[in-house]
Amino acid sequence: MTDVAIPLPEAAAPAKPGVIVPVRGLPIVGAVLIGVVWAIAANSAWGLTFCHVVGGGLWTAIDLFVGFIVGPIIGSMSIPARVEFSKRFMPKMLLIMPTVVTMTLAAGFQLARVNGYLDTSNPRHGWVVASFCVVGVMAVIALAYLEPANVAVLFELRKPQPDGRVIEKLMRRFIYTAGITGVMQVATLIIMTRLAS
Amino acid sequence: MSAHAHPEGGPPSLLDRRLPPVTEIGAASMISIVAGVIYLAAYLPKHAPIGVAIALLVLAAGLQLTNAVLLSRLDDFAWDRFFQVGRWALLAYAIIAGMIEYAFVYDKTRGTQLVVMTLMLALFMLNVPVLIAFTAARFQRTR
Numbered sequence: 001m002t003d004v005a006i007p008l009p010e011a012a013a014p015a016k017p018g019v020i021v022p023v024r025g026l027p028i029v030g031a032v033l034i035g036v037v038w039a040i041a042a043n044s045a046w047g048l049t050f051c052h053v054v055g056g057g058l059w060t061a062i063d064l065f066v067g068f069i070v071g072p073i074i075g076s077m078s079i080p081a082r083v084e085f086s087k088r089f090m091p092k093m094l095l096i097m098p099t100v101v102t103m104t105l106a107a108g109f110q111l112a113r114v115n116g117y118l119d120t121s122n123p124r125h126g127w128v129v130a131s132f133c134v135v136g137v138m139a140v141i142a143l144a145y146l147e148p149a150n151v152a153v154l155f156e157l158r159k160p161q162p163d164g165r166v167i168e169k170l171m172r173r174f175i176y177t178a179g180i181t182g183v184m185q186v187a188t189l190i191i192m193t194r195l196a197s
Numbered sequence: 198m199s200a201h202a203h204p205e206g207g208p209p210s211l212l213d214r215r216l217p218p219v220t221e222i223g224a225a226s227m228i229s230i231v232a233g234v235i236y237l238a239a240y241l242p243k244h245a246p247i248g249v250a251i252a253l254l255v256l257a258a259g260l261q262l263t264n265a266v267l268l269s270r271l272d273d274f275a276w277d278r279f280f281q282v283g284r285w286a287l288l289a290y291a292i293i294a295g296m297i298e299y300a301f302v303y304d305k306t307r308g309t310q311l312v313v314m315t316l317m318l319a320l321f322m323l324n325v326p327v328l329i330a331f332t333a334a335r336f337q338r339t340r
Contacts, residue, residue: 031327040303055255102293106300111302120240129239136231144224148332151282165212166336
């Protein structure tokens with residue numbers, strides 16, 4: 001990284017339009033989803049645990065890292081630097097996040113069922129319901145605000161003359177919502193460690 | 198709904214355009230869906246009293262219907278972008294909803310509970326693409 005100012009995209013030579021969805025990543029997403037379906041269908045304790053732990057670990061770590069480390073850094077960047085960063089960062093997030101979330105939740109629900117945590121008489125049932133609530137809050141924030149902002153900023157970046165104000169507004173939304181989901185992930189860590197101990 | 202004039206006399210900024218609160222209504226619908234699914238899932242594999250879940254389902258459907266009416270009244274809007282984004286988002290969320298439905302059926306959820314869960318999933322599957330497509334299209338100029 002250097003301190004050299006990056007010119008706005010419109011000032012540069014005609015550039016290739018930014019990618020919205022990295023198509024090369026789709027086979028990996030497909031393979032992950034097939035793996036989750038296999039783990040559920042086979043009722044594999046290892047498969048379900050693997051999907052839940054790997055997916056959950058990635059989800060939590062990415063949310064915390066983006067919410068508390070990357071988000072504030074982006075917030076302090078100049079608009080051209082944000083544009084350059086977003087062009088490379090957002091398409092990857094568009095594939096990674098829905099995949100790790102689906103992997104974690106689908107496998108986690110099955111694990112809860114197999115371990116009897118869904119049974120209302122189970123002493124740990126309350127923690128499972130608490131995790132549903134935390135996931136619910138994160139789902140509303142991510143699906144109603146974060147992901148639409150992510151997609152919209154990618155379309156803005158494809159324009160010959162991106163509007164800096166639009167990018168700033170959408171990135172601010174992205175940073176705030178990532179921060180909130182980061183806080184919710186702390187709650188997830190408490191719940192999951194309570195369930196496992 | 199029209200855009201405000203730009204102070205420098207250039208094209209009006211799409212940021213200042215006043216549009217109906219589609220995102221907020223969609224978020225409220227999603228809260229209803231999430232609350233309903235949590236309520237039902239908290240009782241699984243037993244059956245929850247279904248009245249509360251149906252009330253939440255009707256509320257979520259009503260909010261989405263309101264959004265549909267509000268969207269249908271927009272004239273100066275990038276509908277091509279809306280449908281382009283909405284189509285692909287719908288495909289992605291149909292796959293996700295399909296996986297969740299598979300888990301419900303696999304877990305032997307049956308009867309009214311399965312019907313309500315499926316309808317909630319269907320609303321979820323339709324709601325998210327609308328929110329993504331609306332946010333992407335609101336910052337696009339119409340040709």
